[in-house]
Amino acid sequence: MPVNPHITVLGMGALGQLYAGSLAKLGAQVTGLSRAGTVESVNFMTPQGLQKVALSTELPELYDILLVTTKAYQAVDAVQSHARAIGPNTTILLLHNGMGTLAPLKKRFPDCTIWLGTSSHGALLEHGILKHTGAGETWLGFGYGDRNSEQESAFAELLNQALTPCQFSDNINHKLWLKLAINSVINPLTALHQCRNGDLNSQRFAPQIQALCEEFSLLSLAEGLDLSPEFIQQTVYQVIDKTAANYSSMNRDISARRPTENNQISGYVVSRAAHFGIAVPTHSKLFETLCRLERRQNSTSLL
Numbered sequence: 001m002p003v004n005p006h007i008t009v010l011g012m013g014a015l016g017q018l019y020a021g022s023l024a025k026l027g028a029q030v031t032g033l034s035r036a037g038t039v040e041s042v043n044f045m046t047p048q049g050l051q052k053v054a055l056s057t058e059l060p061e062l063y064d065i066l067l068v069t070t071k072a073y074q075a076v077d078a079v080q081s082h083a084r085a086i087g088p089n090t091t092i093l094l095l096h097n098g099m100g101t102l103a104p105l106k107k108r109f110p111d112c113t114i115w116l117g118t119s120s121h122g123a124l125l126e127h128g129i130l131k132h133t134g135a136g137e138t139w140l141g142f143g144y145g146d147r148n149s150e151q152e153s154a155f156a157e158l159l160n161q162a163l164t165p166c167q168f169s170d171n172i173n174h175k176l177w178l179k180l181a182i183n184s185v186i187n188p189l190t191a192l193h194q195c196r197n198g199d200l201n202s203q204r205f206a207p208q209i210q211a212l213c214e215e216f217s218l219l220s221l222a223e224g225l226d227l228s229p230e231f232i233q234q235t236v237y238q239v240i241d242k243t244a245a246n247y248s249s250m251n252r253d254i255s256a257r258r259p260t261e262n263n264q265i266s267g268y269v270v271s272r273a274a275h276f277g278i279a280v281p282t283h284s285k286l287f288e289t290l291c292r293l294e295r296r297q298n299s300t301s302l303l
């Protein structure tokens with residue numbers, strides 16, 4: 001990878017535009033890719049008004065860094081559709097919520113390096129205007145392939161300047177599983193009850209939240225992570241408080257009758273638990289209820 005790598009952002013929704021635009025503001029070489037091709041600019045809503053940030057419209061023959069910001073269920077197909085530009089020197093960075101994309105991608109691209117990441121920034125894209133709705137942090141980590149600590153630190157430092165804070169973690173699995181825990185509690189509950197994140201502070205959700213955290217903790221032990229139920233629950237409530245006024249992404253998807261990341265969040269928890277023979281009845285029930293709801297929405301939208 002060159003010292004100043006070209007960054008190709010695949011998936012120019014809210015999160016993709018936030019990362020592409022923030023990196024381009026800093027002067028990095030960034031190309032944004034939607035399904036239709038390259039995206040010329042990002043329109044940031046700032047307190048001073050609209051700020052248009054130009055992106056590069058050049059596409060390298062072989063990508064240096066491919067930053068994947070599609071939804072989790074779109075990531076594998078999206079990367080696959082760019083296979084011709086992915087070589088042994090390409091690093092694929094997966095930055096979506098939910099899990100399960102690393103295994104198929106490393107099988108399909110065994111010569112590449114794959115980094116994993118998680119973002120707690122809030123981004124909203126409406127009518128082509130991007131709002132950075134919540135400051136958060138980015139954690140990156142190694143997933144597969146060759147390790148190169150210089151490249152890892154250099155890219156984390158670039159993102160740290162573009163969208164602070166960002167760090168390369170030696171234990172990204174811990175960060176990803178904690179984010180999975182948060183998403184597996186907040187997202188399905190707010191989607192099914194069509195409520196804001198802050199509404200989960202109501203006592204009526206407390207027993208279900210406690211059960212979800214306890215079941216997740218058992219699974220984390222089997223995964224070699226040891227997230228205690230108390231720690232998970234404390235973290236979940238911190239996120240509920242910090243994002244109290246927001247609607248979760250799954251809430252928005254259900255409300256707009258779009259597909260959700262249920263398979264990659266609750267579905268992943270349920271399938272890993274089945275793998276270890278661990279009972280996760282509260283997660284299973286939420287997963288199945290959401291599956292039924294999505295199926296019902298799909299069938300009525302076909303009428």
Ligand SMILES: NC(=O)C1=CN([C@@H]2O[C@H](COP(=O)(O)OP(=O)(O)OC[C@H]3O[C@@H](n4cnc5c(N)ncnc54)[C@H](OP(=O)(O)O)[C@@H]3O)[C@@H](O)[C@H]2O)C=CC1
Pocket residue numbers: 010011012013014015016033034035036069070071072074077078079081095096097098119120121122123124125249261
């Ligand atoms: N928005 C946020 O605040 C945060 C989001 N996340 C996570 O980040 C991920 C992205 O979220 P978000 O940006 O909100 O989602 P969006 O749906 O807004 O963005 C995903 C984008 O990827 C595009 N896309 C899908 N497949 C392809 C493809 N094959 N080629 C090119 N583009 C493609 C989609 O296009 P199309 O619409 O045509 O499918 C869409 O524009 C999710 O996993 C989400 O949970 C994490 C933290 C915060």
Ligand SMILES: CC(C)(CO)C(=O)C(=O)O
Pocket residue numbers: 097182183186187197239243246247248249250
């Ligand atoms: C943390 C949380 C739940 C914030 O809303 C989120 O990541 C999401 O909505 O997908």
